[in-house]
Amino acid sequence: MNAVAWAYLAYGLMAAGALGIYFALPRGGRINRAAALLFGAIAAGGILLVMYQGLGDTARPSVVFAVFSLLAVGSAARVITHRKPVYSALYFVVVVLATSALAVMAGAEFLAMALLIVYAGAILVTYVFVIMLAQQSADDPESLSMVDYDANSREPATAMLAGFVLAATLSGLFIQRKWPSVAAIEEPAGNTVAVGQELLARYAIPVELAGVLLMVAMIGALAIARRHLPNDMLPARPPELPVGEIGKTVEPF
Amino acid sequence: MTTAPQLMFIGAILFALGVAGFLTRRNLIIMFLCTEIMFQGILLNLVGMGLMRGNLQGQAVGLFVLVVAAVEAGLGLAIVVMLYRRRGTLDAEKWSLMRG
Numbered sequence: 102m103n104a105v106a107w108a109y110l111a112y113g114l115m116a117a118g119a120l121g122i123y124f125a126l127p128r129g130g131r132i133n134r135a136a137a138l139l140f141g142a143i144a145a146g147g148i149l150l151v152m153y154q155g156l157g158d159t160a161r162p163s164v165v166f167a168v169f170s171l172l173a174v175g176s177a178a179r180v181i182t183h184r185k186p187v188y189s190a191l192y193f194v195v196v197v198l199a200t201s202a203l204a205v206m207a208g209a210e211f212l213a214m215a216l217l218i219v220y221a222g223a224i225l226v227t228y229v230f231v232i233m234l235a236q237q238s239a240d241d242p243e244s245l246s247m248v249d250y251d252a253n254s255r256e257p258a259t260a261m262l263a264g265f266v267l268a269a270t271l272s273g274l275f276i277q278r279k280w281p282s283v284a285a286i287e288e289p290a291g292n293t294v295a296v297g298q299e300l301l302a303r304y305a306i307p308v309e310l311a312g313v314l315l316m317v318a319m320i321g322a323l324a325i326a327r328r329h330l331p332n333d334m335l336p337a338r339p340p341e342l343p344v345g346e347i348g349k350t351v352e353p354f
Numbered sequence: 355m356t357t358a359p360q361l362m363f364i365g366a367i368l369f370a371l372g373v374a375g376f377l378t379r380r381n382l383i384i385m386f387l388c389t390e391i392m393f394q395g396i397l398l399n400l401v402g403m404g405l406m407r408g409n410l411q412g413q414a415v416g417l418f419v420l421v422v423a424a425v426e427a428g429l430g431l432a433i434v435v436m437l438y439r440r441r442g443t444l445d446a447e448k449w450s451l452m453r454g
Contacts, residue, residue, distance in 0.1 A: 118367075119374070126378060148367070156359045166357060170364045177368055177391050181375025186383050193387050196368075200394045207361055209401045209413045212420075216397070219420055224390065224427045231431045232383055235438050250380040250445035257378050264374025271366035280359055283408035292413075299410040300417065311421040318425040322432040 104277035107155045111276050112269045114147025118178075119265035125182040126254040126261075132182070141178065145171055157277045166206055173199035184251050186232045190225060197221050210292040358405040365398030382437065382444045386430045393423045 102110075121140030124133040149167055162170075176195040183189045197220040201213035254260075288295040300308055339352075372392035376385050397416050404412020434444070441448055 115370075122371075122374065148364075152360045152363060156363065159359045160357050162357045162360045166360065170360070173364060173394070174367050174371070177371045177375075177394075180387055180391060181371060181379060181384070186381055189384055189387055193390065196391060196394055200368075200398060203361060203364065203398060204401050207357065207401045207405055209404075209416070212397070212401065212413045212416050215417060215420055219424055220390070224424060227427055227431055228383065228387065231434060234435065235383070235444055248443075248445075250443070250447065251384075253380070254378045255380050255447070260374055260378035263377055264370050267373055268367060268370035271370060272363060275359055275363045275366070278359070281406065283356070283406060286405070286408055286410060288410075295410055296413050296417070299414045303411070304414050304418075307418060311418055314425055315421060318428050322428045325429070326432040326435045 107151075107276045108273050110147070111151055111155065111272045114144050114151065115265055115268040115272060117147065118144030118268070119261040122178055122182060122264075123257055123261045125178070126257045127182070127184045127252050128254065128257070129252060132184075137182075141175070145175065148174065151272070151276070155277065156275055157280060159280055163206070166203065169199045169202045169206075173203065186251065187229065190228045190232060193228075194221050194225055197225070208286065208288075208292060211296045356405045358402040361402035361405070362399050365395040365402065368392070368395030368398065371395075380446050382434045382446050383431075385446060386427070386434065389426065389430075390423065393419060393426075 125137035176192045179192040201216040204213040372388045375388035400412040400416040
């Protein structure tokens with residue numbers, strides 16, 4: 102097959118994937134499971150076909166690579182189609198695991214471990230906390246049924262059309278290209294040492310700026326999320342002393 | 355000969371899935387999860403581009419993307435908590451007045 106035929110095949114499989122997610126999106130709390138599974142299976146097979154044959158002159162990925170790729174894409178589809186936020190967060194953990202496995206297979210071991218620790222360890226815990234915080238109370242009978250904004254998605258057809266156009270455009274870039282051949286990355290002391298040297302030699306100032314950014318974000322998050330107490334609930338302030346009297350008397354504990 | 359094109363292909367699909375989910379879900383928390391999926395796609399693309407260029411710059415920049423993702427999650431969830439306290443709902447449609 103020539104490049105144009107491969108490109109149309111890729112567009113077709115992206116359309117199948119978009120249709121699968123369209124049928125899997127909750128509408129009134131219900132999904133069309135059979136149609137979603139059918140189109141999802143078509144899209145998964147198409148992704149495998151393109152990965153093995155359609156990208157042009159590349160190395161063939163291993164079976165493990167293909168399995169983790171499909172796991173990442175399938176779990177991401179579940180994240181955006183699941184009706185319950187907690188399950189979406191748990192499926193996102195699977196996405197992170199699959200992504201870090203793919204990064205390990207690409208030789209980025211330090212980045213993969215950082216992904217696991219930061220995403221699965223820290224960010225996901227924050228998400229689950231916020232989901233728990235925002236659940237209705239247990240004695241509220243409304244909380245057992247699904248809330249409206251989880252049961253109904255917003256403009257699914259238009260959103261899937263936009264997603265299809267984006268996915269088709271992006272994947273069209275990869276079809277039957279002539280990829281440059283490059284040498285393997287030299288890491289005599291291992292990936293962690295090499296990345297550390299790269300960070301502190303080439304990206305020293307950005308590393309410091311990242312630290313500042315994290316601190317600013319931490320203070321900002323505290324300032325945004327704190328509770329604003331009304332004035333009469335604040336503890337009483339001690340009376341103002343004249344300048345010469347400050348510090349001369351000490352209140353007993 | 356690497357598998358970098360496959361990595362970038364999967365990353366592109368993840369990014370498009372994140373965009374589609376961000377457009378169509380109404381729960382604020384799920385919308386932020388969708389941005390995290392986009393970050394995963396970008397990370398895979400950075401790793402693939404680093405492989406293709408044969409150096410470690412892709413992985414180093416990927417770590418900065420990780421920092422930005424952590425910052426975004428912290429601030430975004432703080433805003434979600436604040437909005438939830440104001441209206442008692444996570445529905446993004448309830449805040450459509452901000453659309454102008």
